[in-house]
Amino acid sequence: MRLACCFFIALFIETGCERSSKLHTPPASSTWEQVLKQARGQTVTIAMWDGDPLVNSYMRDYVASELKQQHDITLRAVGGQGNALVNKLMVDLEAGRTTGDFDVMWINGETFYQLREIKALYGPFTERLPNNQYIDWENPFIAVDFQQPVDGYECPWGNVQLALIYDSEAISEPPRTKEALATWIKRHPGRFTFDNSFTGMTFLKSLLIEFAGGPEALKGPFNDEVYETASTQLWDWVRDVQPYLWREGKTFPEGVAQLHQLFSNDEVDFTMSNNDGEVDNKVLQGVLPKTARGYVLESGTIRNSHYLGIPVNAPHKAAALVLCNFLISPEAQLKKASPEVWGDGTVLSTKLLPEEWKAKFEQIPGRERIAPRSELEKKALMEPVSEIMVRLHADFREKIIEHVSE
Template sequence: MKFLLDINKLMFFSNHRYTFRSTFLVAGSILILMLAITGCERTANQPELSTDATWEEVLKQARGQTVKMAMWDGDPLINAYIRDYVTPELQQQFGVTLETIGGQGSNLVSKLMVDLEAGRTTGDFDVMWINGETFYQLREMKVLYGPFTERLPNNQYIDWGNPFIAVDFQQPVDGYECPWGNVQLALIYDSEAISEPPRTKEALATWIKQHPGRFTFDNSFTGMTFLKSLLIEFAGGPAALKGPFNDEAYETASTQLWDWVRDVQPFLWREGKTFPEGVAQLHQLFSNDEVDFTMSNNDGEVDNKVLQGVLPKTARGYVLESGTIRNSHYLGIPVNAPHKAAALVLCNFLISPEAQLKKATPEVWGDGTVLSTKLLPEEWKAKFEQIPGRERIAPRSELEKQALMEPVSEIMVRLHADFREKIIEHASE
């Protein structure tokens, strides 16, 4: 029996106005039925990992396995961290070989849907780098292995009391994904051109109008996160958008947001008739002195991009007084992962104090840790409190005071669609 799924109708960034919650509930039901029909056969040489297996048994089964990790591979520092540090450490300490493949967001969702639609209960990868939008979809489809985080020895150090870690886009993690980094949106400006950056949306609008062509934002994830931060302020704060998607609340806040964007649009780079396709292009415009601002979803990126030579030494980062989005990125394991033992070992290593400290260093990555220093052994606590290299933006403990929780995933869908309809298409008229 074969089920045919229209993948295009289930892609995350849909332009349709129906919510994707019900769509993925239907898709999830279909996939569960398919799994029941096709069964859960495993290849003979890869037995299913018992949920009762001790950690010693997990380590024993993982040794000699090759674990494949699907991840965003667009940043050379992140790629180097995985290639030059994680890969050899995993092999040396645990006898596990790590291979990475490109893949993120809707691509991962589509791949898992196709696999399961075809009855492939043994997939092509074991671990995937995911966050809120993707997590929501995969949970609705019931294609995530878990709960598994309680099985990881280093789980004891995770700051689960932090809602920016325990909750992903308004959805409790519940052990179905493992946090491995925490970041906050930051605006980055040229301190040589700007002595004091605008810190409110009103001041920013005034600055844009007084400096035509020197500000813009990308039309991809980072730019939409910037708009989402403004949306929360227009809504009256995070509480106004908390919980399930509320169309009335969204429409009220977004009407004000699009009025703000249209008000400054003629004064944006290229008169707001076009926008950078991604944050990398925005960084390039900033580096070429075509604009005075760029931005990043990682508040630590201002330091590591300067160290890379991508941004000038005069770059400085900050957040708006009304706050910016803060969120975590996670590791998920598909239900059809062929090497679950090795996947658990990889996840556990990536949340170890040594691996978290390594990537928190700006010259390595500058990624925020998900560990609580209060829970760490004393020797590690001191090391985390003295991470060198963060010079061009306030400490994370300061930025947290202006941190905003992610609203539900549907809001990002609507922002993408409305931005194209109300701003981009309007500009071309």
């Protein structure tokens, strides 16, 4: 399907997209001051996930205000992510639209792969950004997106790691291995579950990596034999604990928001999040109780980055570059990392930051209920290829959900 999609518009890409890129792009010889001058007075549109009020507030109240004040750029945020972005750009490219509807996109993983395949991304551009100097491109959690090298075609924006969250009032020491977790679940029937959406599948994916043999086992292209062997063990583990899960494992929360609600209502003793900073963030919001604490398994949990991409037909590429540069500035990254603002992990390397910023990032106010990010990174697992997640979703429905009704 991917190859068919790419072939479908391949001939157009070499003509229309190239003309579009030249039409709207500041020349490669431009200095940063010239980029800033070209961007002044422009409106930059970012397509992004808009499902969290704090994320929306960060963009609307802080980023938009600073962009206007510092650079006379107006920020416009619109909803859009994943397949919707890919489909929109495919239609644009096929129709020869050299002026698109947005300038920057919040992307990663499968979306990045598909956009690169159809040559819908402008780049490489990250080295044009002055704040790129603070990003450690030797870090694979930054330089590689779901096993695909970034190569300057997307700018890292945030970095997060899956964390399990437990009630410290009910649990003095949480289980830290898959074996200990299975034992705990059986001893406390009905007090554990996971959602059947992205967060829950990321939890299962973290276990899958251990069943496969550890951090290196699923690196590289998709290997059906390795996946089948490891996933067989994973589904055996799930079926073993399933009768002891919430509602006897006959149903699962539809998303992490519902799982958070079960936790807050004291129906379960665990919840989880793809963002290690969310335990403090959600406590401050009143979504989770003050007794909530976060941790990662001894075998590790998935850590990944989310990125900013610029379409080849972005109408305001100068403003797009300025927006990306601002969003990876120490000021904007520190603001975003604060749990009371967002709690999103920084993509900046403390080793590369000026001295006055290092301590600020190492002691982020409000991060109290989980270990420092530098400690969690020791147990971080890289995202395998996106096919793994697709297979996990399908197999979970077939082998676990449908299995219950048989």
